[in-house]
Amino acid sequence: MTASSFARLGVSWIVVACAAVVILLLSVAWVRPALAACKRASSTGIGAVAFFYGANVQAERFEPFDTVVIEPDSGFDPRAHTAHCPNWYAYVSVGEVTKERAYYAKMPKTWFAGSNAAWASTVVDQSASGWPAFFVDQIIKPLWERGYRGFFLDTLDSYQLVAKTDAERVQQQAGIGAVLRELKARYPQARLILNRGFEILPQVHDQVAAVAFESLFGRWDQANQRYDEVPGNDREWLLAQAREIHERYRLPVISIDYCPPEDEACRREIVQKISALGIVPYVADGGLQTIGMSHSIIKDAEPLTKVSLRR
Structure with missing residues (x-):
């Protein structure tokens, strides 16, 4: 010019x-x-994970994590925090419901199959007609509209509290599979992390991003309100499940463990133990009300197929 x-x-x-x-x-x-x-x-896919069910979600404090699961009833709005890098997952209970949930009153009482006294919750009959559509319409859809694109599906084995025969268990498992298929049919881009649900993996493994379980080394006893070490037999059983998931389905495995919130040495020790097994660690308090510990990048961790463990 x-x-x-x-x-x-x-x-x-x-x-x-x-x-x-x-x-x-x-x-x-x-x-x-x-x-x-x-x-x-x-x-990094799942990367470093955090599970936080507190009421005050301070997004900036979760920037070191790649995947963060939060309680959606906290009022947190992921749309307002697009500058922060974690993938925000909403906690969703599949197998149980409490009276505090907004959708509880809309559920037919014939869908209620029993109770879980430890958590003051009601077990949902997964085989109930209309449950998959209700789950997506009343639970997932509002969360999707709020900006959630990931969902942590909990209480997937609660049916075992009420299903007493093999036929009943198969029926409940088929119902959970129908719920997940309905979810993915409506929202194909939804990312799903299962909490346990080992029995249904053969029919839904291609629809999930990762599988989590709780208490590989440190556990929280909700009924007695105390922290305990995990018995060796329980740990070996979980590790066998982890091997199966890793070898057959090639999915990341997450272990959520528990230590007193003031015991940083406990958290650090368990994180290192879990990481050494090639499993994604997260260690926090029993109610997941404080920000716990994971690894941004898990170093010096061999794949499960190479770790020398008793079978």
Whole structure:
């Protein structure tokens, strides 16, 4: 542009143009670090995980994690935190429901198959006609509309509290499979992490991103309100499940363990033990009300197929 052209535009136009360029450069500089961090999260899949069921979700405190599962009734809005890099997952109970849930009153009482006294919850009959559609319409759809794209599906084995025969267990498992298929049919891009659900993996493994279980080394006894060490036999059984998931389905495995919130040494020790087994660790308090410990990048961890463990 010539000097005469600048003169015709006037000084004010030049100032505006320069200001626009500066704003553009600043915006790019601000966005690029966020995008770089988010690429870290997406490229590592599940990565470092956190489970937080507290009422006050401070998004910036979860930036070291790649995947964060939160209690959606906390009021947290993932749409307001797109600058933060964790993949936000909503906690969703499949096998049980409590009276505090907004959808509880809408559920036919014929769907209630029993109770779980330890958690003051009601066990849902997974074989009930209409349950898969209700689950997606009344539970998943509102969360999807709020911006959640990942769901942590809990209480998948609660049917075992009420199903007493092999035929009843098979019927309940088929019902859970129908729920997951309905969810993925309606929301194909939904990312799913299962909490246990080992028995249904043969029919749904291709629809999930990872499988979690609780208490490989440290556990929380809800009924007695105390922390305990996990018995060796229980740990070996869980490790056998982890091998099966890893070898047959090639899915990430997550272990959620528990220590007193003030005992950082306990958390660190268990994280290291879990990581050494090639399993994604997370260790926090028994109610998952505080931010616990994981690893951003699990180092020096051999795959489960190479770890020397008793079978």
